[in-house]
Amino acid sequence: MPLRVGEKDFSKRMKTGLEDAFMRGTVRSAQEKLRTRKQTSSEELGDWEAWRTLGEEIRSHTLEHLDYYLEQLSDKVAERGGHVYFAKTAEEGNAYVQQVAREKEAKKIVKSKSMVTEEMSLNNALEGDGLEVVETDLGEYILQVDDHDPPSHIVAPSLHKNRSQIKDVFADKKGYTESDNANDITRFVREELREEFTNADIGITGCNFAVAESGTISLVTNEGNADLVTALPKTQITVMSMERIVPTWEELDVMMSLLCRSAVGQKLTSYITALTGPKAEEEIDGSEDFHLIIVDNGRSDILGTQFQSTLHCIRCAACVNVCPVYRHVGGHAYGSIYNGPIGAVLTPLLDGYEDNKDLPYASSLCSACTEACPVKIPLHEHLIAHRQIITEKETLGPMPEKWAMKMFGSGVSSPKLYRLASKQANCVMRPWTKGSRIPKGPEPLKAWTNFRDLPAPASERFRDWFSNRRRSTFDE
């Protein structure tokens, strides 16, 4: 599955989202639950703002010295007998995995949830080589079984489905016959997946954070699937995007606290796995062969730009969980595996503006996302910066808007023009005015009056009242 998913046209994707009352109900209740849980668990930590500041400092320090830490990580992994490969592009990364799979004569691959491999369309590449790839994160597995339905949330990829829909997916595709009770469904999936784990030749995981000082990769799951993916197959491949790194275990501790609480409102998740290279001789579990692929795929182009802090993102989805726009349109509307506010910022950076020019506008700039971000990415500011580039550099903004803004700029920077225009407003709008309101305005007010009344411009502006009042005060 590539970075971009679904229907090409934003307005169609948005409409589909808005019309899906079922999905909206599910998303709404999930948001409310996650938001409350996050609130409670972050309050427990004490000064949440101080934690955020620390998180931001760690992320920005790491990015400022990214080359140093990547080299350290790479050396440490190699010291422990692992192989490290730096992939400039998605294709390079895929080719490396394909190469390893060929060498191992692999047939079946089990995966733990990984967004960067989604971004690379790794599964497609491997399936093209005739390999069977099985997603083992429950949410990802549901989507895979449901004819590769795209993910709609960063942490909970199948958030848009409820359990009765999930039951139907398994009934249709896997012959599931039991109830839509979550325990029943989970038991069924667990049995299905157990087979897959034991028969797999290669395990592929993502990486929540790599620890540079020890060459360790860490994984956060609530289902223990990453443990099985990394412990059972003989070969393990971890794919990480280049920014998912911390200097030492001390920073890992902080980042884990921020991640788990921001994502699902837990102090820690049920399983936090830390792996350093392939298994040592005396160890019982673990892979015999370990590969770490560090993927750039457009990220180094973001370094050093005004958008650098976008790379602070730890994929917790706190921004998604508070976004009122996301709540109404759902994750698929963003047309990217990265959805919600972070998706609207990141997708145009990785995939260009041409196909994603609507995303930065799918926000009311309420800045709830910025407030929620545990590593202080100024998301709403980045959205405005994107808009500036779209309108002023890429000139992709619609012509009428451009002219309107030009007129606005000239009009309100000239007090005389402004005074004249605002004085005329009441008169000009009179044909459309009914009482004190305008229920049906002409273009460009139509989009507004389709759903709302517009108050009629006052016959006496404030400024007129003020100067008359002063005059009469003086008269007395």
Next chain:
Amino acid sequence: MNVSLFITCLGDMFYPNAGKATVELLEKFGCTVDFPKSQTCCGQPAFNSGYHKDARKVAKQTIQAFQNSSYVVSPSGSCVAMLHEYHHLLKGEPEWQVEAGKLSAKSYELTQFFVNVLRVEDAGASFHAKATYHTSCHMMRLLGVMNAPQTLLNHVEGLEMIDLSRDYDCCGFGGTFAVKMPDISKEMVDEKMRCIHDTGADILISADAGCMMNIGGRMEREESPVKVMHIAEVLNHTEAR
């Protein structure tokens, strides 16, 4: 204390009564109020839409309009937050940036000015009604005004304030967002309206003209019985005893 009013374009043209109440309130508490005539709009529509060249022109115009003021007070939280953005907007023009800094340092949203500068928590108003308060995103998150409106409203005699659920959620205005993404905006304002109706309040109070226009406009269309009022009008209200 000399106070210059920044009434904002929406306030000037659509909500003059909020402006009038602002003047009377400030005067009631001993301020001498003036209205620099060359003021227009804060430039937010152009800024938020990405037309920064046009927004810069407007910002300079506003800076000049208030150059001689010692305090600038506005009955619109979002527009005051925009004044604080001028510093970023004028990056690359150091002299203007200095001026932008001076303007934001002396600018206050009305309730913020009352509580933080005048140290007034009780405006001496009386109003017998059941009301709820709509929090403007920009006023709360960008300007950081969290408690001032509630503090003042809690002192209004006879006013019963009812909490608004999901008060942290945007009403869907977002300036040009409301017209660029009207379908999403409509769903957002509808959700806001449902929350407002759930309170059983007769009055919705807001400190932001943009939100008032959006929520009020939608409520009028849906013939909601709830009346929308600017916080200045409520704080300036007195009932004969």
